[in-house]
Amino acid sequence: MxxxxxxxxxxxxxxxxxxxxxxxxxxxxxxxxxxNMYGEDLALQVSGEKGSPIAQDVFLEIEKELKDNQIELKKSSNDSGKALFRFLDSESQLKARDIVSEFLRGKGDYGVALNLAPATPEWLKSLGGEPLKLGLDLRGGVHFLMEVDMGSAINKKEDQYVSDFKTTFREKKLRYASVIKVKNVGILARFRKTEDMERAEGIIRQSFSELSTRTREKDGLFEVVVTIPEVKLKEIKDYAVKQNIATLRNRINELGVAEPLIQQQGSERILVQLPGVQDSERAKRILGTTAIVEFRLVNESAGYNPTKAPSGSELILQKSSGANYAIKKSPVVDGSHLTDASVGYDENGMPQINVVLDSKGGNKMLLMTSKNINKPMAIVMIETKAIYERVNEELKVVGQNVIKNVVSAPNIGAALGTKFRITGQFTPTEAHDLALILRSGSLIAPVYFVEERTVxxxxxxxxxxxxxxxxxxxxxxxxxxxxxxxxxxxxxxxxxxxxxxxxxxxxxxxxxxxxxxxxxxxxxxxxxxxxxxxxxxxxxxxxxxxxxxxxxxxxxxxxxxxxxxxxxxxxxxxxxxxxxxxxxxxxxxxxxxxxxxxxxxxxxxxxxxxxxxxxxxxxxxxxxxxxxx
Structure with missing residues (x-):
C-alpha cells in the first residue's frame, strides 16, 4: 500500500x-x-625616503653591510618597498639597528625601526593567514592619549573669517572701518554708513551662509555682528580632530613604526599606540610638535642683538647664539606653502633641510627676495606647547606657550624660487626630525598629552x-x-x-x-x-x-x-x-x-x-x- x-x-x-x-x-x-602557532621573529624594518619604497640596490647594500659586520641574518626580504631583516636574538637586532642607522646617515631620510615580524610561512600568507595583532600591554611600546586644543582651532577659523571678510569687502568695493574679533561677542564688521552695513550683511549671508548675523549701532558706528552657530562649531571641531589624525598618521608612518594604532577617542581626543617603540620622548616630541616655519625679513635698522623692536617688528631669540633679532611681523612665506622637506648636507658636511614650496609660495618668495638681495632673511620656527596644571588630582591644560626661535638668518645671495635650503646648527637627528615634522604638515590645532604610558x-x-x-x-x-x-x-x-x-x-x-x-x-x-x-x-x-x-x-x-x-x-x-x-x-x-x-x-x-x-x-x-x- x-x-x-x-x-x-x-x-x-x-x-x-x-x-x-x-x-x-x-x-x-x-x-x-x-x-598564531608560528610566533614572531626579532626584526629590523627599513623604509625608504619619506615613506617611499626602498630601492633594491640599497636593500642589497644594507644586507652586505650587516654580513660584513658579522651580523647573522635569519632571513631578509624587500616586500612592498619595506626592507625586513630578521635575527636570531635581540643582541643582533640592536647591533643591526645601530649599524644600519650609521650606514644610511647621509644617504637620505630612511626610517629604521625595531620590529617583531610574524614568522608565518609563505604558503599560509598566500591564503590570507595572518596572526593576531597584539596590543601594547602584550607587545610593549608607548601609549599616548592626546587632546586637541579646540579653542585654538576655533580661533584659527575666526582669523580666517576675518581675513576672508576683508578680502570680500575689497573685491566688492565696500568701504569698512574695521573687521575685528571680540571675545564672547563674535566677529564685528564696522561701517560708517548704515547702507554699507546692510549691504555687508547681505554679502556675508550670501557668501558665508553657514554663519549667523545681526546688526546694531554702537559708538557712532554701524556693526554687523557675526557668530558661528553650534552646528558649524561642531563641524570645525570634527575637522580639527580628523586633520590632526591625518597629520599624526603621516608622522608615524615616516617613523617606520610597525602596526601603529591611531584613532579618535571621544569628541576631542586622539589615541596613539606605537608597538615596539621604547624612546617615548622622541615619539612625543615628533607627534606633539606643532611646528610652523615662517620666512621673514630682518629689520636691519634695529642693529645687532637689539633690546627693543621697531614698529612692525618683534624680538625673537636665536637659541644657538643667544642673540636677539628684530624680525618683521609679516612673513614673506609661511609653512602653508611648504610641500616637501628633506635632509641633505652642505659643502662642509653639516646637515641642512632642503625645502620645496608650492607655485604660489615660490612666486611670493621670488618677488620678495629679488627686491632684497644681500639683505638678511630669518627662518623662524614657531612651536606651541601646553601649560599643565593639576586640578582635583587630574592633569588639565590651562593655557599654551608659543615659542619662537630664529633657526638662522642668512643674507639673501640670489633670488629664491620654489626650492632652497635651511641651514643652522642642526645635529643629524634634529634635522631628520624637523624635516619629518615639516613635510608631514602642521597640526591644524595644538595637541596636548593627557596620558602617557610606556610598556x-x-x-x-x-x-x-x-x-x-x-x-x-x-x-x-x-x-x-x-x-x-x-x-x-x-x-x-x-x-x-x-x-x-x-x-x-x-x-x-x-x-x-x-x-x-x-x-x-x-x-x-x-x-x-x-x-x-x-x-x-x-x-x-x-x-x-x-x-x-x-x-x-x-x-x-x-x-x-x-x-x-x-x-x-x-x-x-x-x-x-x-x-x-x-x-x-x-x-x-x-x-x-x-x-x-x-x-x-x-x-x-x-x-x-x-x-x-x-x-x-x-x-x-x-x-x-x-x-x-
Missing amino acids: FSNQPQMRPINTFAAWKYVMLLVFLGLGILFALP GPSLGKQNIELGKTSILVGFIAVLIFMLVYYRVFGIVANIALMSNLVFIIAIMSLIPGATLTLPGIAGIVLTVGMAVDANVLIFERIREELREGTKPAQAIHNGYDKAFSTIADANVTTLIAALVLFGIGTGPVAGFAVTLFIGIITSMFTAIIGSRAIINLIYGGKALNKISI
Whole structure:
C-alpha cells in the first residue's frame, strides 16, 4: 500500500550537508588560527625616503653591510618597498639597528625601526593567514592619549573669517572701518554708513551662509555682528580632530613604526599606540610638535642683538647664539606653502633641510627676495606647547606657550624660487626630525598629552605568558570537570570547547584592526566558562528527562530543544552588555567587549550545533536503552 505522507527523518539525525558545513567551518577555523602557532621573529624594518619604497640596490647594500659586520641574518626580504631583516636574538637586532642607522646617515631620510615580524610561512600568507595583532600591554611600546586644543582651532577659523571678510569687502568695493574679533561677542564688521552695513550683511549671508548675523549701532558706528552657530562649531571641531589624525598618521608612518594604532577617542581626543617603540620622548616630541616655519625679513635698522623692536617688528631669540633679532611681523612665506622637506648636507658636511614650496609660495618668495638681495632673511620656527596644571588630582591644560626661535638668518645671495635650503646648527637627528615634522604638515590645532604610558618588551612578554597560563589552566580545569561529570557527553562538550577556542582566535585574526589585549585575554577566559555553561544546561535537561522516564533518544532530542530558549535568552542579554561596553567603552574595555562578543557567538554555535552534530553521530537513528551521561 502506498502513502502520500512525507518520510520522517529518524530522531537525532542531521542531513549530510550539515556535517559538510561544520567540517568546512572547522577547517577554515584551523587554517586561519594556525598562523598564531608560528610566533614572531626579532626584526629590523627599513623604509625608504619619506615613506617611499626602498630601492633594491640599497636593500642589497644594507644586507652586505650587516654580513660584513658579522651580523647573522635569519632571513631578509624587500616586500612592498619595506626592507625586513630578521635575527636570531635581540643582541643582533640592536647591533643591526645601530649599524644600519650609521650606514644610511647621509644617504637620505630612511626610517629604521625595531620590529617583531610574524614568522608565518609563505604558503599560509598566500591564503590570507595572518596572526593576531597584539596590543601594547602584550607587545610593549608607548601609549599616548592626546587632546586637541579646540579653542585654538576655533580661533584659527575666526582669523580666517576675518581675513576672508576683508578680502570680500575689497573685491566688492565696500568701504569698512574695521573687521575685528571680540571675545564672547563674535566677529564685528564696522561701517560708517548704515547702507554699507546692510549691504555687508547681505554679502556675508550670501557668501558665508553657514554663519549667523545681526546688526546694531554702537559708538557712532554701524556693526554687523557675526557668530558661528553650534552646528558649524561642531563641524570645525570634527575637522580639527580628523586633520590632526591625518597629520599624526603621516608622522608615524615616516617613523617606520610597525602596526601603529591611531584613532579618535571621544569628541576631542586622539589615541596613539606605537608597538615596539621604547624612546617615548622622541615619539612625543615628533607627534606633539606643532611646528610652523615662517620666512621673514630682518629689520636691519634695529642693529645687532637689539633690546627693543621697531614698529612692525618683534624680538625673537636665536637659541644657538643667544642673540636677539628684530624680525618683521609679516612673513614673506609661511609653512602653508611648504610641500616637501628633506635632509641633505652642505659643502662642509653639516646637515641642512632642503625645502620645496608650492607655485604660489615660490612666486611670493621670488618677488620678495629679488627686491632684497644681500639683505638678511630669518627662518623662524614657531612651536606651541601646553601649560599643565593639576586640578582635583587630574592633569588639565590651562593655557599654551608659543615659542619662537630664529633657526638662522642668512643674507639673501640670489633670488629664491620654489626650492632652497635651511641651514643652522642642526645635529643629524634634529634635522631628520624637523624635516619629518615639516613635510608631514602642521597640526591644524595644538595637541596636548593627557596620558602617557610606556610598556617594556619584557613586561609585554610576561603578560603574554601569564595570559596563556590563565587560559590553559581554566581550559584544563573545565575539560577535566566535564569529562568526569558527564562522561561521553563531557568528551563531546570538550571537543566543542576546543573548537570554540579555535574559532575565536581565527575570527580575531581575520578582523582588520582587531587587537588582542590583556583584557581581551580575560574575555577569552570568561568565554571558556560561558561556553561550557550552555552544554551544562543541555546535559542537565537530558538528565531530567531521563529521570522522568523518557526514552534516551527522546531525552536527547528534548534536552537540546527545551534548553535552547534558556541558552538564547542568557547569551542575548550578555551580547547586549558586550555591545554596550564596546559602544561606550574605550581602549581595554572595548578590547574586552570584542572578545566577549565573538566568544558568545562562537560558543552558541559550537554548543548548540557543534555538540549536537557529534551526539547525533554517536547516538542518532539508533534504538537506545542507555546513554553515558
